[in-house]
Amino acid sequence: MNSFFFPKGKQMDLHVPKNFKLTIILSIILLIACIVASLAFGARVVSFQDILDGLSGKNEDSFGANIVRKRLSRTVFSLLCGAALGVSGALMQAITRNPLADPSILGVNTGASLFVVCGLAFFNISTANQYIWFALLGAALTAAFVFGIGSMGRGGATPIKLVLAGAATTAALSSLVTAILIPNSYAMDQFRFWQVGSVGSGTWDSITTFLPFLAIGILIAFISAPALNALALGDDVATGLGVRPGFLRLGGAIGGVVLCGAATALAGPIGFIGLMSTHVMRLILGPDVRFVIPMSAITGAIILTFSDVIGRLIASPGELEVGVVTAFIGAPILIILAKKSKVRSL
Template identity: 65%
Template sequence: MRQSEKVFITLIISLICILLCIAGSLALGSRSVSPGELIDALFLGKAGTFGQIVVRERIPRTVFSLIAGAALGISGALMQAITRNPIADPSVLGVNTGASLFVVMGIAFLNIQTAGQYIVLALLGAAITAVFVYGIGSLGAGGATPIKLALAGSATSAALSSFVSAIMLPRSNVMDNFRFWQVGSVSGANWTNIRAVLPLLIIGFLISILLAPVLNAMALGDEMASVLGVHTGIARAIGALAGVVLCGAITAVAGPIGFVGLMVPHVMRLLLGPDQRIIMPMSAVGGALILTAADIAGRILGNPGELESGVVTAFLGAPVLIIIAVKSKGSSL
C-alpha cells in the first residue's frame, strides 16, 4: 500500500471515530440523552426539554476536548522531534507540572482570577520548566539522551508537585480552585476559556506545520541539517516555544493531562512513518480522538459521577511509556 493511501485511510477512520466520539460526548454522562433530543438540540436549535438543555451545556466541553487533545498531540510530536527522543512529552518532561506550579502560586499569592492571567502564568511556568529539564538532561556524557531526559523530567515533576501541595494544603481556597488540576479534566471548560486559548493554539499549530520540513532535515542529524541550510538552534528554540505554548495554554484551563502527547505521535509514526509533514497534522487528529474518547470513558466508568480524563489517559499511557522506553534502549529518534 502506498504512503498516500495509508495516510488517507488512517485519516478517514480517525475522522469517523471523532464524529462518533462527538456524538458520545454530547449524549453520554450522568444523564444520558436520546438520539432524538441530540438531533433536536444540535440541528433544530431546540432547548425545551431537560435532555436538550444537557446537550447544549455539553457542547463547550466537547469542543474543548477536541482542541485540547489536538494541541497536546502536536506538542508531544514537536518535543519528540526537536529532542529526537521517543518518550518526550509535556507530562514526562515535567512541563505540565511547571505550568501548574506557577498557576497555583498565582492563585495563592497574586489572587489571579481571569483566564488570561492563568494562561500567562501557565506559559511562563511551562517554559522555565522545559529549559530546566533539558539543561539537566543534557549534563554529562552523551548529552540529552531519552533516559536522562525522562529521569530529569520525572524528578523535576515530583519536586514541583511537592511545592504545589505545600502551597495548597494550608490554603483551602486555593485547594478548591485548583483541585481539578491535580489529575487533569476538561469538565470545567466554557466558551470564555476556549476563546482565550484558541489564538495561542492556532499560532502553535501553524508553527508546527511550517516547521515540519525543517524537523525532517534535523532527523538526519545536526551536521547534515546544517549542510542543508538549517539553523538547528533557532529551529529547536521555535519548536520548543510552540510546544510550550500549546501544552501551557491547555494546562491553564484543564490542568496537567498527561500521556496524550506521548501516545499519539508514537502511534502515528508506527502507522505512517517518520515524515513530520504527516505526523504533525495527524497527531492533532489522533490527540483530539484520544482525549475525547478518554473523557467519554471517564463518564461511563465513573457513573453516576465521573472519572477525570487525566486518570484515563494516564492508565492508557503508562504501559505505552514502558514499552517505548524498553524498545528504545536509550536511543534517539
C-alpha cells in the same frame, strides 16, 4: 513548501505515505463517533434525535436537546485540548529526538502547575487569561531547565538524559507545589479540582481564550515540520541541508510550550496524550513529521474525548476525571515503549 527554518529550495520532497488516505478517513470516522458519544453520554443518556435537535437549534423546549447544547462546549473544549496536547507531544519528540518525550514526562505540566499554584496562593488569580499566562511562564521555564540539565555532560541532550532530567524536575516541582498548598487552604481548595485534569469546566469563554494560543502553536508546528525531518538525521546533516538546529529547537519548543501551557492552564495537567497520539501515528504513517503533526492533532482529540466519555460512563451518574483515565491508560503504554524501545533517538 517553504519553511521559515529551511532555506528556500532545500526542502525535502513530500512523499505521501501509502496508507495516509485510509488513516485520515478512519480517523475522521472515529472523531465523529467520539463527538456523538460525548454529546450523548453522561449522567443522562440522550437520543440521537436530541443530538440533532440540540445542534440544529430546533425543539428548544426539549430537555434532551438542552443537555446536548450544554455538553457541546465541553466537547469542543476536549477536542481542542486533545489536539493541542497531541501536537505538543509531536513537537517535543521531534526537537529532542526522544521517542519518549511528552509534556508530562519532561516536567512541563508540573512546571505549569507550580506557577498556577503560585498564582492562586500569592496573586489570587481567577480568570482563564491569568491561568494561561502563569501556566505558560511555568511551562517555558521548566522546559528550558530540563533541556539545560539534560544537555550537560558528555554526549549532550540524549533521550535518556532528558527523560531522567524531566523525572527529577517533576519530583522536585511536585514537592514545591505541596509545600505551597499545605499552609494555604484557599489555594488547596481551588487547586484540588484542577490538578487531576478535567474538560468538564470547558465553556465558550475558555474556548475563545484558548483559540489564539492554539492557532499560534499549530502554525509554528506546521512551519517547522519540514526542517524537523532534517533534524532527525542529526545536527551535522541538518546543518548541511541548510537547517539552523538551535533556532529550530527554540521555535519548536516555543510552539510546544504554548500548546501545552495553554491546555494545562484551562484543563489541568492531563498526561500521556502527546505520547500516545504521536506514537500511534508514527507506527502507522512512518517518521515524516509533516504527516505526524496534523494526524497527532486528530488522534489527540480522539483519545482525550474518548477518555472523557469513558470517565463519565465508569462513574455514572458522577464522573471520573479525564486526567485519571489518561494516566491509567498511558502509564502502561509508557512502560511497554520504554521496555521495547532499542533506539537512542528518533
